[in-house]
Amino acid sequence: MPAIDVHNLTKSFDGLVAVDGISFAIESGEIFGLLGPNGAGKTTTISMLSTMQRPTSGTATVNGHDIVTEEDSVRKSIGIVFQDQSLDEELTAYENMDFHGRLYRIGGETRRQRIGELLTLVGLDDRKDDLVKTYSGGMRRRLEIARGLLHEPTVLFLDEPTLGLDPQTRNHLWEYIERLNNDKGITIILTTHYMEEADRLCDRVAFIDRGTIIAQGTPANLKASIGGDVITIASPDPDAITGLPNAPWVSGIEQHDDSVIIRLQDADRQIPGIVTAIHQKGIGITSLSVRKPTLEDVFLHYTGRTIREEEASGKEAMRMFHRAGRR
Numbered sequence: 001m002p003a004i005d006v007h008n009l010t011k012s013f014d015g016l017v018a019v020d021g022i023s024f025a026i027e028s029g030e031i032f033g034l035l036g037p038n039g040a041g042k043t044t045t046i047s048m049l050s051t052m053q054r055p056t057s058g059t060a061t062v063n064g065h066d067i068v069t070e071e072d073s074v075r076k077s078i079g080i081v082f083q084d085q086s087l088d089e090e091l092t093a094y095e096n097m098d099f100h101g102r103l104y105r106i107g108g109e110t111r112r113q114r115i116g117e118l119l120t121l122v123g124l125d126d127r128k129d130d131l132v133k134t135y136s137g138g139m140r141r142r143l144e145i146a147r148g149l150l151h152e153p154t155v156l157f158l159d160e161p162t163l164g165l166d167p168q169t170r171n172h173l174w175e176y177i178e179r180l181n182n183d184k185g186i187t188i189i190l191t192t193h194y195m196e197e198a199d200r201l202c203d204r205v206a207f208i209d210r211g212t213i214i215a216q217g218t219p220a221n222l223k224a225s226i227g228g229d230v231i232t233i234a235s236p237d238p239d240a241i242t243g244l245p246n247a248p249w250v251s252g253i254e255q256h257d258d259s260v261i262i263r264l265q266d267a268d269r270q271i272p273g274i275v276t277a278i279h280q281k282g283i284g285i286t287s288l289s290v291r292k293p294t295l296e297d298v299f300l301h302y303t304g305r306t307i308r309e310e311e312a313s314g315k316e317a318m319r320m321f322h323r324a325g326r327r
């Protein structure tokens with residue numbers, strides 16, 4: 001039985017289809033990433049799976065329980081850490097945990113023992129008696145994760161777990177998330193728009209864009225599926241490069257601002273020929289780099305847009321406007 005099984009899940013808000021008939025399954029013990037730009041429908045998806053919002057149509061089960069007809073059973077078996085911080089700043093870490101444990105009616109000795117274990121797991125045991133208002137962003141996020149695990153859920157939802165954290169803190173948090181998954185076997189479903197985060201952490205990912213899943217698989221397979229290497233050429237005249245006839249070994253070519261991105265096999269061998277062809281046409285090259293494809297390239301391949309472009313688009317601004325209105 002999959003830990004999460006989703007069929008044609010859809011959510012509309014006043015005519016805006018935020019999630020549009022998505023389907024996927026997550027096996028027990030996996031770290032699964034829902035990736036996509038802001039406003040793609042990631043939060044709405046996990047809000048439905050965690051029973052915070054009702055789907056407009058479609059079905060899903062979490063740990064075998066239906067998200068609409070068995071809400072209580074779903075809730076008992078999951079932990080959630082959403083984007084908005086919900087800790088009490090005027091309490092210590094221990095007190096925050098203790099309060100939450102009481103809400104879940106976890107008895108005295110068990111509660112104390114679990115709090116100790118979880119605070120150690122997220123590296124906060126030595127700071128447990130400090131007020132949360134003295135904590136850094138990364139420490140707060142770790143505390144929220146520990147708190148979400150207090151009632152021993154087998155599935156943990158993390159909505160943009162490292163949003164707004166600096167790279168070093170982000171790295172630390174990744175280690176804690178991996179440890180949780182390894183040591184406790186917890187199934188983790190996380191949303192992110194950081195591609196390197198998904199690549200590092202997730203066993204499998206699904207790209208969600210404007211409410212639909214456009215690709216899913218392991219990061220390695222997705223990157224391999226778009227083929228070979230990526231050459232980025234910056235030029236004062238990128239249109240002229242894009243207009244050159246395509247060689248048979250070029251599997252894709254896209255233009256972004258002053259750069260042309262070429263996907264191809266065997267880049268190292270083909271570069272001299274490419275540079276010669278460009279020079280023969282009298283086109284300038286400002287810089288040239290070669291790399292392996294990233295998950296960002298996978299998004300670009302399937303949508304023709306980079307995640308950053310998508311986030312900056314007018315449509316996205318509209319979506320953010322809707323979003324602000326509902327808070």
Ligand SMILES: Nc1ncnc2c1ncn2[C@@H]1O[C@H](COP(=O)(O)OP(=O)(O)OP(=O)(O)O)[C@@H](O)[C@H]1O
Pocket residue numbers: 013016017018036037038039040041042043044045160191318319320321322323324326
């Ligand atoms: N309660 C609501 N009322 C109206 N529109 C909503 C509501 N919730 C979400 N939306 C809209 O649905 C779309 C998807 O939003 P969602 O928050 O799921 O995206 P996301 O991928 O999680 O992005 P983010 O990373 O910014 O949270 C957006 O256009 C958003 O404005």
